[in-house]
Amino acid sequence: MATIIKDSRDNSRERKPILIDRIDGIDSDVLAASLLPNEDGFISINDDRSIRIWLKRDTGKYWPSVCHYSDRIPSCLFHQPDSRRLFVGLDSGNILEFAVGEDYNKITLIKQYLAHTGRVTSVYNTVEHDWVLSTSKDKYFAFHSTDNSRRIGSYSINCTSTCVIYDTASQHCFIGDENGKITFLKLTDNGCEFKATLNGHESSISCLSWDAGRKFLFSGSYDKTIICWDIGGQKGTTYDLEGHRDRVQALVFVTLTRQLISGSEDGFIVIWDMDAKRKENPQWKESDFCEYCKIPFIWNIRGMWKQRTMGKRQHHCRRCGAAICDNCSQSRASIPILGHEFEVRICSQCEPKITNDEKIPLAQFHDSKHSILDISYDEKRKYLLTVGFDRIIKVWDMNSILA
Ligand SMILES: [Zn+2]
Numbered sequence: 001m002a003t004i005i006k007d008s009r010d011n012s013r014e015r016k017p018i019l020i021d022r023i024d025g026i027d028s029d030v031l032a033a034s035l036l037p038n039e040d041g042f043i044s045i046n047d048d049r050s051i052r053i054w055l056k057r058d059t060g061k062y063w064p065s066v067c068h069y070s071d072r073i074p075s076c077l078f079h080q081p082d083s084r085r086l087f088v089g090l091d092s093g094n095i096l097e098f099a100v101g102e103d104y105n106k107i108t109l110i111k112q113y114l115a116h117t118g119r120v121t122s123v124y125n126t127v128e129h130d131w132v133l134s135t136s137k138d139k140y141f142a143f144h145s146t147d148n149s150r151r152i153g154s155y156s157i158n159c160t161s162t163c164v165i166y167d168t169a170s171q172h173c174f175i176g177d178e179n180g181k182i183t184f185l186k187l188t189d190n191g192c193e194f195k196a197t198l199n200g201h202e203s204s205i206s207c208l209s210w211d212a213g214r215k216f217l218f219s220g221s222y223d224k225t226i227i228c229w230d231i232g233g234q235k236g237t238t239y240d241l242e243g244h245r246d247r248v249q250a251l252v253f254v255t256l257t258r259q260l261i262s263g264s265e266d267g268f269i270v271i272w273d274m275d276a277k278r279k280e281n282p283q284w285k286e287s288d289f290c291e292y293c294k295i296p297f298i299w300n301i302r303g304m305w306k307q308r309t310m311g312k313r314q315h316h317c318r319r320c321g322a323a324i325c326d327n328c329s330q331s332r333a334s335i336p337i338l339g340h341e342f343e344v345r346i347c348s349q350c351e352p353k354i355t356n357d358e359k360i361p362l363a364q365f366h367d368s369k370h371s372i373l374d375i376s377y378d379e380k381r382k383y384l385l386t387v388g389f390d391r392i393i394k395v396w397d398m399n400s401i402l403a
């Protein structure tokens with residue numbers, strides 16, 4: 001059923017992900033998966049209601065050592081290797097807590113949290129505070145004590161909350177939602193306190209990651225972009241990362257090398273250098289006519305009448321923000337320093353001014369050859385797992401890139 005197709009560790013000198021294992025023939029949709037640290041294996045949740053632990057056998061094939069069927073479809077998982085705990089959110093709104101056996105040969109249900117009234121969309125466990133954090137289709141964020149499964153606090157989001165990330169040091173919690181907003185809360189043993197709403201995405205937020213060192217928050221969205229929020233700087237500084245052509249589905253920040261890994265439905269794994277200096281994008285200017293040739297834009301009826309001319313569509317230069325017409329912005333260039341890894345529109349005045357430094361790529365692109373639904377990373381071995389919409393799981397050796 002599940003087979004190893006290729007073992008190409010010999011090529012590991014190339015600076016690209018090396019496909020170590022390809023697990024196919026899985027008989028149901030894989031909804032999410034998490035690599036086991038220091039073990040050739042992973043945990044998956046599937047839409048046939050199963051929670052499986054897959055281990056690589058001597059034959060080189062992966063087989064489930066655990067295949068536990070729950071009453072309802074699991075919708076998200078969080079594996080806490082330090083405490084050997086596995087948290088699984090269900091489409092009923094409940095969260096199951098399992099103890100994972102030493103040899104990964106069994107899981108034992110130890111607790112159930114009546115956390116939500118709708119599908120749990122993400123679950124997160126912090127050992128330091130003995131809390132389990134969760135988001136749900138019921139439009140609530142909630143957190144519970146793992147000591148006694150008591151609810152400590154909850155916060156109403158206006159729509160489906162989709163993902164959550166937590167910073168232990170500051171007890172700050174960030175909740176992504178379907179409307180593209182991020183709710184920023186402070187959690188304490190008495191409940192939660194609202195800090196701010198972060199607006200920037202045009203579509204549902206699918207994933208969040210956190211750089212504890214620099215206090216950067218990363219959000220991935222169905223709008224195909226990633227935003228890097230400088231939370232520690234406290235000035236509202238943001239950096240855009242545009243390098244995907246489809247929905248961003250998963251993000252992992254690699255602390256050791258200060259790289260951000262993103263996976264998308266476009267099939268690409270992108271490795272972003274987060275040590276690189278980036279600039280904030282310019283504000284888009286507002287004007288009723290092209291700033292260069294003065295031709296009115298289509299809504300400027302009076303200008304059109306005065307000049308006896310047809311109005312033109314408004315565009316913006318991605319480098320300086322000028323409001324210009326198509327004629328005055330015929331050039332295209334990638335500007336990685338502003339997060340544009342792909343070519344974007346630039347105005348006729350910026351074209352001769354753009355420097356080579358501005359054009360240096362700050363991300364690496366690797367085609368995983370399947371549309372990515374989820375990723376998981378094992379920092380010790382530098383292995384990356386990708387879950388595809390094609391019921392295939394791939395394990396990649398990232399040692400040559402994440403160095
Ligand atoms: Zn113009």
Ligand SMILES: [Zn+2]
Nearest residue numbers: 317320347350
């Ligand atoms: Zn410009």
